[in-house]
Amino acid sequence: EIVTAQAAQIDHDLAAAPGDPALTYFRAYAHFAEGCVARAHKDKAGAAQHMEAAVKLLEQMNNPAWQAEACGLQGYVLNQLIGVKGMEIAMENGPKSAALLAQAGGMAPDNPRILFFRGVSLVTTPEQWGGDLAQGTKLLEQAEAAFEHPAKNAMVHWGHGESLVWLGIAKQKAGDIGAARAAWQKALGLELNYSWVKYVLLPSLEKGTEPSAK
Numbered sequence: 001e002i003v004t005a006q007a008a009q010i011d012h013d014l015a016a017a018p019g020d021p022a023l024t025y026f027r028a029y030a031h032f033a034e035g036c037v038a039r040a041h042k043d044k045a046g047a048a049q050h051m052e053a054a055v056k057l058l059e060q061m062n063n064p065a066w067q068a069e070a071c072g073l074q075g076y077v078l079n080q081l082i083g084v085k086g087m088e089i090a091m092e093n094g095p096k097s098a099a100l101l102a103q104a105g106g107m108a109p110d111n112p113r114i115l116f117f118r119g120v121s122l123v124t125t126p127e128q129w130g131g132d133l134a135q136g137t138k139l140l141e142q143a144e145a146a147f148e149h150p151a152k153n154a155m156v157h158w159g160h161g162e163s164l165v166w167l168g169i170a171k172q173k174a175g176d177i178g179a180a181r182a183a184w185q186k187a188l189g190l191e192l193n194y195s196w197v198k199y200v201l202l203p204s205l206e207k208g209t210e211p212s213a214k
Contacts, residue, residue, distance in 0.1 A: 006030055021063035022155065025070060028057040029158070032077050039084055040196070047084045051077050068108035069156050075100030076117035079124065094129060097121060112146035113156065115139050116163040123170045137170040144183075161190045165197060177205055 007030040014023045035050030058074040061067070078097035082090050101121055104114045122136030144167055147160040168183035184197045 004034065007034065021061055021066040021070075024057055024061055025066055025073070025156070028054040028070075028073065028077075031057065032073070032080075035077075035080075035084070044084055048081065051081050051084060055081075066155070068104050068111060068114065071100045071107070072104035072111070072114040072117045075104060076120065079117075079121045083124065090129070094125065098130065110146060112143045112150065112163065113159040115143035115146060116159055116166065119143060119163075119170070120166050123166065123173065133170060133173055137167070137174065140167040140170055143167075161187045161194060164190070165194070165201065168197075168201060172205070181205055 007027065010023055010027045010030060014020065014027060017023060031050045031054035035047040035054065038044075038046035038050060054077050055074055058070045058077070061070040063070075075097045078093045078100070082093050082097075098121065101114070101118050104111075105118055108114055116139075119136045119139030119142075122130075122132045122139065125131030127133075140163060143159075143163045147163060150157065164183045164187035168180040168187070171177075171179040171183060181202070184201050187197050188194055
């Protein structure tokens with residue numbers, strides 16, 4: 001409900017300033033967030049619809065100041081869409097996502113969100129298709145360090161909690177249960193009611209199971 005209300009406000013503002021790069025970016029992010037909520041509720045059709053809407057908005061952005069953030073988020077959303085729609089889109093989305101993330105990394109190598117996006121892509125992609133758990137974990141650790149000391153002139157600030165969640169997932173995949181728990185508990189320190197962490201990820205450590213990606 002909170003995400004939907006925020007999206008409605010952004011739509012209102014975009015109607016008054018169509019094409020505004022900041023509003024376009026945050027509307028795309030709101031679509032992605034709505035997609036994540038739908039995915040958590042097993043609504044794959046709704047999740048795909050929102051994530052595809054996010055991609056379309058990000059494709060329209062050509063403002064140089066926002067290019068790195070837009071490329072990074074677009075690459076990340078395409079990566080997550082594979083998990084929603086299945087492997088039938090992997091042949092198209094996988095290389096496109098990788099290219100966008102590489103482009104974003106070249107433009108803003110120290111941006112914490114772009115480090116986070118690149119890390120998640122490597123952690124979630126099968127090794128035979130270019131995935132690399134160790135390298136992805138390293139990028140997520142770099143993202144966490146960068147989030148601790150954000151740039152003062154940064155235009156975007158979201159992602160710290162999400163990067164910790166995925167760092168924990170990467171550590172769990174590698175069998176480092178203590179590090180996974182520490183990352184998820186730190187994420188809860190940033191967002192007390194992070195339901196995915198409280199009700200899925202941390203309990204998975206007690207059950208000895210590896211949860212599917214949200």
